[in-house]
Amino acid sequence: MTRNVSDSDSVRRQNRGLILSALRSGGPQSRTALAGITGLSHASVTAIMQDLLAQRVVEELTSPDRADGRLRGRPATLVGFHRAAAYVVLFEVDVNRLRTSLVDYSGVLVDRIETPVTPQTFAQTRPSAFFAEHLESLRTRTPKAAQTFRRIAISVQGILDRNGGGLKWSPIANLAGTSFADELAEMTELPVALYKRGRLLAEGTRWLDPRLSDASVATVFVGSTVAMGLSQRGSTTGRDMGGATEFGHMNHVPNGALCRCGMRGCIEAYAADYGILRTSFSVPDTAAPAPAVPSQQFDSLIKRAEAGDRAATHGFNLAGRAIGFGLSRMMAMFDPSHILLVGPGARALSLMRGEIESALSASLVCSINGLPAISAHLDEREPIFRGLMMKALAAVDDVDVAPNSHALRSA
Amino acid sequence: MTRNVSDSDSVRRQNRGLILSALRSGGPQSRTALAGITGLSHASVTAIMQDLLAQRVVEELTSPDRADGRLRGRPATLVGFHRAAAYVVLFEVDVNRLRTSLVDYSGVLVDRIETPVTPQTFAQTRPSAFFAEHLESLRTRTPKAAQTFRRIAISVQGILDRNGGGLKWSPIANLAGTSFADELAEMTELPVALYKRGRLLAEGTRWLDPRLSDASVATVFVGSTVAMGLSQRGSTTGRDMGGATEFGHMNHVPNGALCRCGMRGCIEAYAADYGILRTSFSVPDTAAPAPAVPSQQFDSLIKRAEAGDRAATHGFNLAGRAIGFGLSRMMAMFDPSHILLVGPGARALSLMRGEIESALSASLVCSINGLPAISAHLDEREPIFRGLMMKALAAVDDVDVAPNSHALRSA
DNA sequence: GAGGTTTTTTCGAGCAGTGAAAATAATGCT
DNA sequence: AGCATTATTTTCACTGCTCGAAAAAACCTC
Numbered sequence: 001m002t003r004n005v006s007d008s009d010s011v012r013r014q015n016r017g018l019i020l021s022a023l024r025s026g027g028p029q030s031r032t033a034l035a036g037i038t039g040l041s042h043a044s045v046t047a048i049m050q051d052l053l054a055q056r057v058v059e060e061l062t063s064p065d066r067a068d069g070r071l072r073g074r075p076a077t078l079v080g081f082h083r084a085a086a087y088v089v090l091f092e093v094d095v096n097r098l099r100t101s102l103v104d105y106s107g108v109l110v111d112r113i114e115t116p117v118t119p120q121t122f123a124q125t126r127p128s129a130f131f132a133e134h135l136e137s138l139r140t141r142t143p144k145a146a147q148t149f150r151r152i153a154i155s156v157q158g159i160l161d162r163n164g165g166g167l168k169w170s171p172i173a174n175l176a177g178t179s180f181a182d183e184l185a186e187m188t189e190l191p192v193a194l195y196k197r198g199r200l201l202a203e204g205t206r207w208l209d210p211r212l213s214d215a216s217v218a219t220v221f222v223g224s225t226v227a228m229g230l231s232q233r234g235s236t237t238g239r240d241m242g243g244a245t246e247f248g249h250m251n252h253v254p255n256g257a258l259c260r261c262g263m264r265g266c267i268e269a270y271a272a273d274y275g276i277l278r279t280s281f282s283v284p285d286t287a288a289p290a291p292a293v294p295s296q297q298f299d300s301l302i303k304r305a306e307a308g309d310r311a312a313t314h315g316f317n318l319a320g321r322a323i324g325f326g327l328s329r330m331m332a333m334f335d336p337s338h339i340l341l342v343g344p345g346a347r348a349l350s351l352m353r354g355e356i357e358s359a360l361s362a363s364l365v366c367s368i369n370g371l372p373a374i375s376a377h378l379d380e381r382e383p384i385f386r387g388l389m390m391k392a393l394a395a396v397d398d399v400d401v402a403p404n405s406h407a408l409r410s411a
Numbered sequence: 412m413t414r415n416v417s418d419s420d421s422v423r424r425q426n427r428g429l430i431l432s433a434l435r436s437g438g439p440q441s442r443t444a445l446a447g448i449t450g451l452s453h454a455s456v457t458a459i460m461q462d463l464l465a466q467r468v469v470e471e472l473t474s475p476d477r478a479d480g481r482l483r484g485r486p487a488t489l490v491g492f493h494r495a496a497a498y499v500v501l502f503e504v505d506v507n508r509l510r511t512s513l514v515d516y517s518g519v520l521v522d523r524i525e526t527p528v529t530p531q532t533f534a535q536t537r538p539s540a541f542f543a544e545h546l547e548s549l550r551t552r553t554p555k556a557a558q559t560f561r562r563i564a565i566s567v568q569g570i571l572d573r574n575g576g577g578l579k580w581s582p583i584a585n586l587a588g589t590s591f592a593d594e595l596a597e598m599t600e601l602p603v604a605l606y607k608r609g610r611l612l613a614e615g616t617r618w619l620d621p622r623l624s625d626a627s628v629a630t631v632f633v634g635s636t637v638a639m640g641l642s643q644r645g646s647t648t649g650r651d652m653g654g655a656t657e658f659g660h661m662n663h664v665p666n667g668a669l670c671r672c673g674m675r676g677c678i679e680a681y682a683a684d685y686g687i688l689r690t691s692f693s694v695p696d697t698a699a700p701a702p703a704v705p706s707q708q709f710d711s712l713i714k715r716a717e718a719g720d721r722a723a724t725h726g727f728n729l730a731g732r733a734i735g736f737g738l739s740r741m742m743a744m745f746d747p748s749h750i751l752l753v754g755p756g757a758r759a760l761s762l763m764r765g766e767i768e769s770a771l772s773a774s775l776v777c778s779i780n781g782l783p784a785i786s787a788h789l790d791e792r793e794p795i796f797r798g799l800m801m802k803a804l805a806a807v808d809d810v811d812v813a814p815n816s817h818a819l820r821s822a
Numbered sequence: 823g824a825g826g827t828t829t830t831t832t833c834g835a836g837c838a839g840t841g842a843a844a845a846t847a848a849t850g851c852t
Numbered sequence: 853a854g855c856a857t858t859a860t861t862t863t864c865a866c867t868g869c870t871c872g873a874a875a876a877a878a879c880c881t882c
Contacts, residue, residue: 007838007868007869008839009869011418011422032828032830041872042871043831044869072826072827074879076828246742246775246776251740251743261775264773266775329740331657332657332661333661363661364570418871419871420838420870454840455838458862483849485861486859488860827881830875833875837868839866839868844861846861847861
């Protein structure tokens with residue numbers, strides 16, 4: 001049974017967490033600044049810092065760096081994360097590539113490996129083995145950090161199984177089915193966490209634009225798939241509170257276009273690259289979706305539509321309509337103040353905006369509260385990486401912070 | 412700035428809240444039982460109880476009532492809420508009635524007034540004045556409690572304005588527009604809170620069936636309107652975390668049937684009583700919705716459909732389809748394990764189940780995770796009242812608990 | 823080097839929670 | 853009736869945390 005009892009121990013944990021997260025979002029700071037941000041007294045900050053320094057989780061920075069104008073008084077000694085305190089391994093799996101990153105405890109990228117992925121990849125190599133292989137490469141390339149790998153975080157697409165040990169379904173060929181997270185955890189003896197890409201997008205965009213950081217935002221990815229993450233007042237929410245949704249596979253038209261997932265009428269079947277292409281070239285929408293669309297082909301389609309090509313314009317109109325009605329339906333349950341489009345399709349926002357806004361206008365919620373602000377951000381890789389890294393480092397913080405001396409009380 | 416600092420004060424508050432909510436859900440209990448439930452030590456429970464007793468928030472019950480079989484040992488002295496510690500006034504506004512209830516601090520109904528409401532009611536009397544009038548009736552009828560009215564809670568339908576002082580839109584004629592909550596608060600000098608009916612349904616069903624209390628449930632009201640509340644692992648979530656949604660006005664078919672809200676194609680336009688009636692009698696779906704459907708007319712329609720009448724069956728099929736696709740779209744964002752239908756339309760679940768399930772089956776999420784359990788509960792008034800009462804009493808608990816001696820630290 | 827300014831640490835007080843032991847209140851057995 | 857048994861509740865000594873205020877430290881200017 002989870003007990004919410006507050007005792008002096010949990011108080012310390014809470015306040016320690018406050019300081020760590022202030023350090024995460026604000027970078028190295030003086031104790032005085034931390035006291036101001038967290039609301040703790042200087043005395044408490046000092047006490048907690050002594051703990052953290054003793055554990056070598058943080059360190060005092062040597063260069064006082066007093067370029068802030070103030071030249072009077074005792075100079076502040078900045079405290080920041082001890083970079084070598086922990087390393088996390090991040091995997092971003094995509095339909096056509098795997099990006100493996102090693103990040104230190106302060107959030108600095110130490111090493112990175114990019115590997116192409118094909119539909120055959122996970123048929124030939126068991127997913128857990130494939131990941132383990134790349135992790136070993138990192139180990140040999142950065143031997144001094146190898147002992148301090150603390151945690152693995154993986155960005156995936158698809159539907160997680162109940163305990164988060166693997167995927168029940170995924171657009172990435174042959175990835176679903178095995179409990180690769182559990183297997184990898186056993187092979188490496190490190191904790192492994194899976195995060196849905198949509199959730200990370202929602203998480204990452206908060207760091208992208210400070211104005212969005214405490215607003216309610218729906219981040220929609222449009223590209224080879226369609227996905228969405230939700231954040232509300234800073235924290236990600238949604239399906240199982242994971243912040244991710246199956247927006248791409250929300251039904252748009254009953255018995256409609258054939259989707260890659262095998263169902264019919266999903267938003268993705270109209271708004272993902274293959275869907276737009278299919279519409280633009282008047283291919284029957286019951287035709288099997290193209291396995292992968294080269295990015296240049298998609299770009300040239302955008303150019304044609306921008307130049308006024310009727311068929312291409314039609315494709316983007318249908319895509320906008322699908323996204324628009326999907327958002328309108330979503331807004332019956334959530335009402336974000338901002339909608340952010342990311343990914344390759346975000347470049348086509350101007351082609352789709354009309355249909356999106358007219359679909360939204362047809363809903364009661366928008367007619368009363370007004371339309372949310374819709375904007376585009378072209379790069380989707382940065383927020384995903386950022387979100388994944390922050391999740392992983394925050395998890396390390398929690399583990400370091402949580403059971404200080406004694407793990408559990410005698411109950 | 413909200414500070415999450417933990418100090419000894421907030422620890423006491425937290426643990427006090429733990430005890431109060433254990434008392435709320437478990438009824439009068441011994442200190443030992445409370446220690447077991449909350450996880451606190453006996454010593455702490457005793458200390459907190461002394462505070463609570465001194466404040467006359469709780470009281471020791473005189474009748475030991477040891478019918479629990481155990482006859483040995485020192486008999487437990489049960490502690491329960493001091494009933495006269497506070498009273499809350501609850502208003503449940505509906506399209507055709509207002510129910511005003513007075514409830515004591517232990518959750519016992521003390522007085523109740525039922526008043527019919529017509530579309531003219533709020534045109535003739537300003538909403539805040541109408542409520543204030545009924546509150547005064549309660550005051551004169553129960554003079555000994557009149558001094559201890561602590562809080563007003565109102566169940567409403569429609570879209571709340573940003574600060575919760577009134578409604579931006581409501582299906583109840585002439586109720587939206589004024590900040591009646593703020594006005595009533597000023598007139599009575601009591602805090603007033605508005606709650607959406609859908610949210611209360613979600614809250615109330617948790618008390619209804621203990622098996623649902625920590626599951627994820629979507630509670631759908633089908634009657635003169637269509638509404639939905641969501642609860643997840645015990646806490647209500649959804650639009651602005653309020654637990655309520657605009658499910659009834661989620662788009663079902665672009666440019667479809669005319670809804671009471673003025674938009675077209677809302678789920679409600681197909682699945683509320685007026686929608687089903689319109690379809691069954693082959694009235695064009697662009698015809699203005701009936702202002703109110705007598706319950707016996709709706710009941711006889713159900714009987715006809717159950718007897719096999721083609722037109723009536725068709726009406727319920729379309730309703731089921733609208734609800735089914737709405738739920739399927741909802742499940743792209745949330746995945747409740749249970750779906751509970753309440754209200755007059757719940758009696759027709761067997762007529763709609765087929766269409767609902769086939770719509771759900773067409774979604775990726777259901778084809779992977781399986782269909783949620785769908786069941787009906789006929790009485791919707793009980794969970795709404797229960798939910799409203801619990802919200803109001805919990806708010807009193809919070810206020811009593813929160814600023815114990817000093818309101819704010821000197822910061 | 824004295825005086826001023828700002829950061830950091832130290833110190834005593836206060837308060838909350840805990841476990842163990844004591845007090846309390848009833849029953850059951852001889 | 854007397855005493856052991858059982859279970860609840862309270863008391864007590866102790867630990868840990870935060871806090872405010874005062875002291876110490878570190879650097880600048882004159």
